[in-house]
Amino acid sequence: MIPVDQVLVQIVNGLVNGMILALVASGLTLIFGIMDIVNFAHGDLFMLGAYVGTTAFLASGSFWVALVVSVVVMAVLGAALQVTALRPLVGRDPLTTILATFGISLVIQNYALWQYGPVPRKILEPVSAHFQLFYVEYPWYRILIALMSAGIIGALYLFMKYGKHGIWIRATTQDRVMAAAMGIPVPWVHTVVFAIGAAMAAASGVLFAPTVGVNHAMGFDFTLRAFVVVVVGGMGNLGGSILASIFISLLESLATIWVSPAQAVIVSFIALILTLLIRPTGLFVPTPK
Amino acid sequence: MSTITPPATSAAERDLDTRARGDGPSAAYWTGFVVVVGALALSPFVLPEFWQRFATEILIWGLLAMSSDILIGYTGMVSFGHSAFFGLGMYGAAAALLMVRPPNLWLALAAGLVAAAAVAVFVAYFSTRLRDIYFSITTLVFSQIFYVVIFTWTEVTGGENGLTFRQPPFAVPGLFSVAFTRNGLHWFVLAMVTLSYLLLRRVTQSPFGMVLQSIRENEPRTRAIGYHVERYKIVAVMLSGLFAGLAGSLYAIQNKFAAPDFVLFLISGETVIFNVMGGMGTLVGPVAGAAFFLLMKEVFSRVFYEYYLIPVGIIFTLMVIFLPQGLLGFLRRRLNQ
Numbered sequence: 001m002i003p004v005d006q007v008l009v010q011i012v013n014g015l016v017n018g019m020i021l022a023l024v025a026s027g028l029t030l031i032f033g034i035m036d037i038v039n040f041a042h043g044d045l046f047m048l049g050a051y052v053g054t055t056a057f058l059a060s061g062s063f064w065v066a067l068v069v070s071v072v073v074m075a076v077l078g079a080a081l082q083v084t085a086l087r088p089l090v091g092r093d094p095l096t097t098i099l100a101t102f103g104i105s106l107v108i109q110n111y112a113l114w115q116y117g118p119v120p121r122k123i124l125e126p127v128s129a130h131f132q133l134f135y136v137e138y139p140w141y142r143i144l145i146a147l148m149s150a151g152i153i154g155a156l157y158l159f160m161k162y163g164k165h166g167i168w169i170r171a172t173t174q175d176r177v178m179a180a181a182m183g184i185p186v187p188w189v190h191t192v193v194f195a196i197g198a199a200m201a202a203a204s205g206v207l208f209a210p211t212v213g214v215n216h217a218m219g220f221d222f223t224l225r226a227f228v229v230v231v232v233g234g235m236g237n238l239g240g241s242i243l244a245s246i247f248i249s250l251l252e253s254l255a256t257i258w259v260s261p262a263q264a265v266i267v268s269f270i271a272l273i274l275t276l277l278i279r280p281t282g283l284f285v286p287t288p289k
Numbered sequence: 290m291s292t293i294t295p296p297a298t299s300a301a302e303r304d305l306d307t308r309a310r311g312d313g314p315s316a317a318y319w320t321g322f323v324v325v326v327g328a329l330a331l332s333p334f335v336l337p338e339f340w341q342r343f344a345t346e347i348l349i350w351g352l353l354a355m356s357s358d359i360l361i362g363y364t365g366m367v368s369f370g371h372s373a374f375f376g377l378g379m380y381g382a383a384a385a386l387l388m389v390r391p392p393n394l395w396l397a398l399a400a401g402l403v404a405a406a407a408v409a410v411f412v413a414y415f416s417t418r419l420r421d422i423y424f425s426i427t428t429l430v431f432s433q434i435f436y437v438v439i440f441t442w443t444e445v446t447g448g449e450n451g452l453t454f455r456q457p458p459f460a461v462p463g464l465f466s467v468a469f470t471r472n473g474l475h476w477f478v479l480a481m482v483t484l485s486y487l488l489l490r491r492v493t494q495s496p497f498g499m500v501l502q503s504i505r506e507n508e509p510r511t512r513a514i515g516y517h518v519e520r521y522k523i524v525a526v527m528l529s530g531l532f533a534g535l536a537g538s539l540y541a542i543q544n545k546f547a548a549p550d551f552v553l554f555l556i557s558g559e560t561v562i563f564n565v566m567g568g569m570g571t572l573v574g575p576v577a578g579a580a581f582f583l584l585m586k587e588v589f590s591r592v593f594y595e596y597y598l599i600p601v602g603i604i605f606t607l608m609v610i611f612l613p614q615g616l617l618g619f620l621r622r623r624l625n626q
Binding site: 038085088089092094095096098099100102103104105106107109110111113114220224227228231235260262263265266269272273276277280 | 433
């Protein structure tokens with residue numbers, strides 16, 4: 001017997017979580033697609049962004065100020081990280097970037113623990129109203145999260161498609177050498193892309209913060225999930241990773257009807273394994289010719 | 290192989306060259322080997338209690354690092370999931386020690402190996418279908434699956450609290466059985482690690498090991514020559530998992546507990562750190578890396594307390610950028626100048 005109302009509530013939940021995850025994963029995909037960097041620290045940028053948000057929220061009392069401050073701070077930090085730690089690795093084996101970003105992830109995680117302590121922190125949601133969804137009072141804020149994530153991803157898409165600098169980025173993805181020959185400052189494109197990725201992680205961190213307490217360990221969880229998503233969606237494919245985020249989150253949400261949330265993670269891992277078995281190039285990409 | 294060998298320039302190349310020609314290792318190598326093993330064997334008489342235990346732990350972590358070097362250094366597959374093998378080795382040993390009365394050392398080791406091997410078969414089958422970072426991500430995800438299973442399956446694994454048990458005595462069946470002293474345990478671990486090192490060294494120098502290195506250097510070409518690359522990779526992952534499982538069961542026997550923390554990703558991360566710090570593809574390097582890392586951890590946690598990973602992480606990142614050959618490679622280059 002399948003409880004229909006529970007399933008519908010979990011579908012809404014899955015869509016909301018999926019949009020947050022899509023925002024994190026699209027930053028990761030963007031960075032990977034352009035620089036061949038597997039950013040192991042991506043979840044930690046998400047976590048640090050949320051923490052910066054809590055600080056800004058304490059100082060200003062406004063959620064929106066916190067969001068903007070966190071995005072700007074993390075973009076600058078991302079650019080600084082790229083210039084200092086990742087630029088020297090350009091042209092080396094992509095595996096070295098996973099190692100370097102792993103080191104960065106350790107530093108960020110422990111810095112957050114040191115700076116903010118082990119007690120989770122919270123940001124108050126800007127919208128506290130609820131609406132009736134079957135048997136639960138569903139917060140409007142969660143719907144707002146999904147819409148804002150979709151908005152940010154949409155803006156990124158438009159920027160990549162029509163913006164002059166977006167075209168630079170796409171040109172660099174296609175052919176680094178040719179782009180450089182055409183006068184595109186490739187090293188700076190890399191820095192800016194990393195900054196954009198970090199800013200998107202920070203935005204999702206702040207958006208996500210009101211729904212749970214911010215703690216120093218939440219980054220790894222998101223890194224792992226974003227990894228699952230980008231593999232399931234087809235690595236380096238923006239549209240694929242968005243669809244995969246929603247797919248994976250829906251699966252996990254539906255699984256929580258029957259098992260505990262901790263065990264529900266396994267469902268997404270199984271989805272990953274099946275993807276690797278049946279379609280290693282990714283579920284949501286056209287078959288390569 | 291061509292008969293004309295071009296003059297080898299770097300020490301690493303010359304090293305590879307002698308191995309390829311099948312010459313035995315030099316007398317200097319064996320002298321060094323005997324000196325190091327001898328020093329480690331005598332260390333319990335010199336070191337104070339704390340450092341003595343520390344030396345035993347370095348050996349166990351060193352074995353874990355060595356096992357992952359088969360993948361990272363020799364085959365060029367960076368495994369981010371070695372904690373699964375290590376942890377299952379621990380739980381396998383724990384299961385044998387808790388279920389069989391009286392506790393039997395060899396049975397515990399065997400059970401640890403079997404558990405790790407079972408996991409390794411599973412992981413190897415799926416993860417070797419992928420290359421490079423995809424392999425890393427898959428191994429990471431697998432270790433996390435095992436972590437979640439162990440963490441949430443409280444009735445069997447003890448959940449968050451893990452399992453505790455008594456240390457088995459050191460016994461030779463039918464001959465004698467004595468309880469482990471601290472020195473005895475150190476020597477036992479040393480013997481197991483040395484044996485594993487010699488075995489792994491033999492493997493890396495065998496034709497099989499040569500194929501692994503050829504996969505690392507150029508996978509498509511290895512395939513083109515006619516080697517079944519996937520099969521070699523599966524065996525490499527299983528071999529690596531087996532020795533990681535041995536390290537796990539030794540750790541369980543030393544510490545008398547098994548805990549989900551040791552299946553957690555952090556252990557895999559540390560294993561990769563050992564390799565990078567010490568020098569990948571040398572077997573000895575990762576052990577040196579483990580020693581270096583644990584010493585750094587010890588020193589920095591006296592200054593930074595539980596935040597020791599901040600300086601360690603910075604040093605690690607700097608080493609990835611500036612010292613890609615690790616400490617051993619750096620020393621080797623220095624000595625050759």
